[in-house]
Amino acid sequence: MKIQSLFNLDPNIKVRTRFAPSPTGYLHVGGARTALYSWLYAKHNNGEFVLRIEDTDLERSTPEATQAILESMEWLNLRWEHGPFYQTKRFERYNQVIDQMLEQGLAYRCYCSKERLENLRNEQESRKEKPRYDRACLKHCHEDPTKPHVVRFKNPQTGSVVFEDAVRGRIEISNSELDDLIIRRSDNSPTYNFCVVIDDWDMGITHVVRGEDHINNTPRQINILKALNAPVPTYAHVSMILGDDGQKLSKRHGAVSVMQYRDEGYLPEALLNYLVRLGWGHGDQEIFSIEEMIKLFELEQVSKSASAFNTEKLLWLNHHYIRTLPADYVAKHLAWHYQNQGVNTSNGPALAEIVTMLAERCKTLKEMAETSRYFFEDFDNFDESAVKKHFKITAIEALCKVKEKLTAVSSWNLQNTHQAIEDTAKELGLGMGKVGMPLRVAVTGVGQSPSMDVTLVGIGRERVLARIQKAIDFIQSQNA
Known part of the structure; x- marks a missing residue:
């Protein structure tokens, strides 16, 4: 019987693997791990990776699920040499x-x-x-x-x-x-x-x-x-992936589809690093670059036992990659989250600067976008707990004085804004916190942010001065 190939098989290619999902739903983490193992084995052996869509279940297969699978594979950067091929066309x-x-x-x-x-x-x-x-x-x-x-x-x-x-x-x-x-x-x-x-x-x-x-x-x-x-x-x-309770992984354990992890603020590098360790390892090493995975991966080292999914471990890895990957690269993924939250980032600091400022504080990109909106847009309300703690009537004097100092600043930079806060505290005989904390709440609306000089420069002079005045008016109205 004659063998009919879809493409000319290169005789020099000794290994060719495939990932063949059925488009009856989204790509879940178990499928993503299978795709990763298949992709890694091909790359480790200088082989080729084929993507095939097994859509013969005509009743349950949908174009939306197919698109979600392709989107997930592209987000994970698991690129294929051949495909996608569709069974319904064969x-x-x-x-x-x-x-x-x-x-x-x-x-x-x-x-x-x-x-x-x-x-x-x-x-x-x-x-x-x-x-x-x-x-x-x-x-x-x-x-x-x-x-x-x-x-x-x-x-x-x-x-x-x-x-x-x-x-x-x-x-x-x-x-x-x-x-x-x-x-x-x-x-x-x-x-x-x-x-x-x-x-x-x-x-x-x-x-x-x-x-x-x-x-x-x-x-x-x-x-x-x-x-x-x-x-x-x-x-x-x-083997299958279990939840941390030992049961088959399902929605009750949290996100199970790949793109849900994107939506929750995870980097693809973190998810791939986590998935590769669900059944495979190299000594005690926990953190692997893609290059290391390709170099070290062997199918024979994959465990026969089921693996338990641990969201805390994934979160730890995500924080590691947010802190250690180049800020410009992380910023590209962060941009999606601002867009998803409806934030216009054209008027504010560069997103790579946001990453540098908040990488130590934020474990996910979703959190980073949510907690830094004040750099790009004004807010209507101050955080209640921050108001109760830092917006006492005595804060008005510190806010008025620091506004005066900041207004007089000739060049809006880190050194000059920091000096203005320091001079205010010195003149009023207050600790830096008695000036810095009311100022932080005034310009960000919340009680936590990067250092005040970085925050002030990032927000910009006009918005900082307007927000300080808004805070003064607010405290006065609360105490009228």
């Missing part, structure tokens, strides 16, 4: 192979009704037998392609399927445990397990990295590949 190819298999006796038409199959199953279960098709249509062949039928793969009846899983070691399944798989439905549409086999064959996939829930599919797919005289890939089945 039905002609699948059916071509099925027709050839029928001609060669590798598959057969089955005309059994649902009622007959249900009765057969019930009888087998009553005898405590494993339900499987009895090959009635193979034994009593009445071929008539015009009548409603499905096509079944003629699975071997004896022997076993043995494969060496890169993660789990040797796995053996007896052929007597396997059914004659339906490879084409009565509506002429090929089934998932068959499409996967032909795709992996056509696309030259050498290593299949996927979740452990696919282990039962693997012997069926291997048998089809062998029937077609096609090369059998190396399989690696990774």
Whole structure:
């Protein structure tokens, strides 16, 4: 049987992996980890990475989910050399192979009704037998392609399927445990397990990295590949990710889709670093750059055990990357959050300056954007607890005096604004906090911010002076 490839297979490429999500929902963290492991293995071996969209479930697949998957992969920067390929655009190819298999006796038409199959199953279960098709249509062949039928793969009846899983070691399944798989439905549409086999064959996939829930599919797919005289890939089945309570990861554990983590203010580097450690490690090292992951990653080092997701650990990693990645790069991701919150950042400090000012304080970019809006827009209200603590009647004198000093500043810079605050405290015989804290609340609306000189310069002279006057008026009105 002629092998038909989607692209010219480079004979120099020894490793080609794939990620093949079904677009029936968003890309969740388990899928993202599988994609990462597959991508890393290809990169580690100077190979190629293929993206395939397995959209044969026509009822549940949606364009929105497909777009969300592509967006997630791009945000994570898991770039592919080939694809995305869509199974729904390859039905002609699948059916071509099925027709050839029928001609060669590798598959057969089955005309059994649902009622007959249900009765057969019930009888087998009553005898405590494993339900499987009895090959009635193979034994009593009445071929008539015009009548409603499905096509079944003629699975071997004896022997076993043995494969060496890169993660789990040797796995053996007896052929007597396997059914004659339906490879084409009565509506002429090929089934998932068959499409996967032909795709992996056509696309030259050498290593299949996927979740452990696919282990039962693997012997069926291997048998089809062998029937077609096609090369059998190396399989690696990774364990599931659990919540910190030991239960299967779900929405009750927090964000589960990749883009939710973007929305919550995580950097892709933090999520990738966290995901790679959910089942793989290198000594006691916790922090890995992408380059280190590529250099060190091996499938054989992936754990067979399930991993528990720990949001606190992810948050710690995110804070590390906010603090250590170049401010200009972090600022590009931060810009999305301002935009998402409806903040116009055109009138204020450069976003890289915001990152430098707030990196130590903020563990997420969402928090950073939320707590720094005062640099770009005015606020209507002062924080109640800050008002109660720092806006006493005695604060009016300090605010009036510091406003006077700041108004007289010739050049609006860190040194001069700091000097104005210091001179105010000295003239009034007050500690710096008695001037700085009312001033902080006046110009930011809250009780926490970067150092006052940095904050004042970032906000700008006109807005600072206007906000101080607003605070003075507020305190006076509160004490009238």
